Amino acid sequence: MAVPFNRELKRVSKAARLQDHLPEGNRNWMAWWYCGIYKNRVADSQPHVLVAFREWSSGALSDEVSHRRVPLTALGQIRLGTIWREGVCHSEAIYDTARFSLDFTPGAWRLTSFDEAAKQGHAAPPYPHSLYPLKYRGDKNWLIAFELLTGGTLVVPCIEFFSRCYGRSEELKRILTTYEWHGEDQAYTSRLYAPLGESEEPGKWKVKLKRRLVNGDVVFLAHAKYDSYTEQIAKDIYGQLESQYDPNNKAPTFIRVAPWFQGPAELKVNGIWFNDRRSFLALQVLGCSDPKGAPLQRDRENTNKADQPAREEGLGEAWAGAPVRRSVKTPEIVDLTGDEEPDHGAAMVEIQDPDFEVLGEPRTVIDVRRDRAKDAAGARSKGSHATSFSSGEPYGSEKGVGYASIHARPVMDSNGILQDMWNAMQFLSKNRPGLILSAEWFTFADGFNTDDKPKLIRLRPFDDKTIVKGDIRTWPYLDVITRQELRGVLVTRLMTCGKAVYIVEIQRRVRKTKTVEGEIKDDEESFKGLVFTLNKPEVFETWLISFLRDIRAVKGIVQRIVANCPGKAAAFKHVPANNERVPCEAAVLNALEKVGVQV
Structure with a gap:
């Protein structure tokens, strides 16, 4: 039996083609639900997310669901409501847009699921199942439920919240789900933060970003470094994936994702009203406010912020031989894969996820400037030839796989x-x-x-x-x-x-x-x-x-x-x-x- 779908569509185009990860055939498939995370046995630095697709035809959706494992780093491209054909996105459903004033403090929100509500017996489901039907009435995917002043509830799927609100780069999400926070291979020090090169100072929050991260990641990473609450929330992501891992890799991990800071917050979302417009099911997160707190000092590896150029001994040392990163803009399309790692020294592309709105007053961020640069840019290479691109860790060479940097551009809330x-x-x-x-x-x-x-x-x-x-x-x-x-x-x-x-x-x-x-x-x-x-x-x-x-x-x-x-x-x-x-x-x-x- 077909699922009625009375939403209008808008034409969109994405820079990414994911033909190897999406349903095959010359049909239209709508991304309907995120269904848990898998470890990737083929390319272990790139977790997969199980995505449910429904075939879309003549204003209705198929009752049957097709599940596909897609790279976690591609979720910003495969938004819920996007329609794909032969691996390329061409349309997207138009949902209602709403903005909510919330409290991210524990106790003002709860984690829920259809499965959890059924186990409790007396608990109401996250939303009426008929509003947005899932394959299983006892669906195990977790959602965050925020209580609203209207007496209703704002419900956000955990994986969507994680994908959009935990920093701006997909690289940050990849690291949090792939590597142990502490231990012999410490993501905390080796992949998220570069050495400061100076002493810590009481009351000052200093972050030096690694090369693959983007400037918009700094607020999350500063809290993960200096705020014990955020640190514990961040550590728990990998901890859940490790503790619930199915050695046969048949069952996904349904992760619980909490807001990573406490206190008042604004959230802007697309989705569907219910409960006489007192409650809202959010399917796409459009923006969020920053937490209040101390000003942040942001630095980067190979920063170019200096008042004077490098001395002669430092000329040509920065990025020497590294491939040039080019930005991909539609109608150009690049093939993304999560089943192979990028080659060392391969070509690099930059793909934009939908913009992320920073609501309210952004956190104060001060970029570190130096009197004199330590080095200056050397000659860059075009990189080895690539026919597809991946967001994983470089491994091997001559596979024809380049590196894809995927991230959302932070834009501020504008009043004209x-x-x-x-x-x-x-x-x-x-x-x-x-x-x-x-x-x-x-x-x-x-x-x-x-x-x-x-x-x-x-x-x-x-x-x-x-x-x-x-x-x-x-x-x-x-x-x-x-x-x-x-x-x-x-x-x-x-x-x-x-x-x-x-x-x-x-x-x-x-x-x-x-x-x-x-x-x-x-x-x-x-x-x-x-x-x-x-x-x-x-x-x-x-x-x-x-x-x-x-x-x-x-x-x-x-x-x-x-x-x-x-x-x-x-x-x-x-x-x-x-x-x-x-x-x-x-x-x-x-x-x-x-x-x-x-x-």
Whole structure:
């Protein structure tokens, strides 16, 4: 009997092809459920996850389930709800999106499963089985259940939570599930952390990342190093796999995965509402907040963060002979395998998992900079030829298997450029008072104001007598069809040591854009911001009036009228930085530098 499925689909494309691991045949298969973890006897550095697939056809799913073992490191590609054909993803189910305020402290959540609920007899199942039917009514896979203020429950599959919330790289998850935390082969020291090269200091959290890890792993790894609670949670992953291992490798391990930090947290997910929209089954984790705590000092092996280049004796030593890592973007596809290890010195590719949203204020991370670099990059090689790619430990050569680095890009929770810019200005005025003494917004009615919620200055429409092209005439409106709402302009003043700096941002229209995976999402128009100082502060309002008039004719391209400013002015981009603590922090600092402020 077919399983009804009334969700719409969206077109997506993934960089990975997993033909050897997915159901065969010229049919469409939807990834439906993660069903436990196996040790990999063929390539032992790459655990497998048993994934249940249902055939999708004409808006319905097959009652029968096809199980396949896929590399753990590929779960970011094989999201629940993605549809695959001949090893390639082409579509994905559209689920509801929700954001929840939670408490990750033990006691505020519990671990549950259909099997556990049946054993207890009186306990309710994690969710109504008919909502999202599994092959077995007594399914043994664990889920985390969070109690909600609505009286309902947020339910998250443990393997999904582990895959998305334990750091940003798949390499980190591979290490946690493959190697003993302590012992003769210590993952703790040899694969997760590089030697600091300096002494520990009380109250300071210092992490030096190994080469295969990404910057976004640092928050988890810092807690695993300095927070005994996180350390125990991390150690328990491998401990479960070892203690429950089936020597015949027929039964998977159903791991219990707990939140790795304690305290308040935000979680954003895709899934399905139930219980009159008081409860939610999360099938995809989209983002999570960072734990509060001490600032982190992040360093890397072969870091390039230094004020002066290496001396002559260190030239050409860093990465000498190592293969160049290239980023794979769709429509290019690479073959992934979990049944072979990568060759030594083979070609390297970088594959992006779906972005991970860092909700709320990110943890403060300070990148270590040195006065002088120890070494400089040497000549890189193209790497030996590869026809497929693997995320395991290098072993042997001439198999034609390259190395795949797979990770999610952390992106910060955005409220739109205008609000993000204002929030970043307020953040910097509080956290760097030596740089920004005050942040104010301006309107002609209110003057300069420090209220938390800024007001905008609305543009004037062109009058009927003014002769302009149609697209210019409609540009001042947010909706070109109704012409009901005019664009606003955010005008701000930052008082720095010795000068007033003005920043102007134009309100953007909402539009649809396509991600690298081919997914359509909401976005904004792109405009540069304007930053300026004035030779004579008393001309501010006169200049602003002329700017608001002229910006309409150039459709918001501020660089075309920047020369008209009676002072020093420049256009600037809103390019994010890896070490941003809030969205647009780097953009504000970039703007200040444009007018000569030392940041």
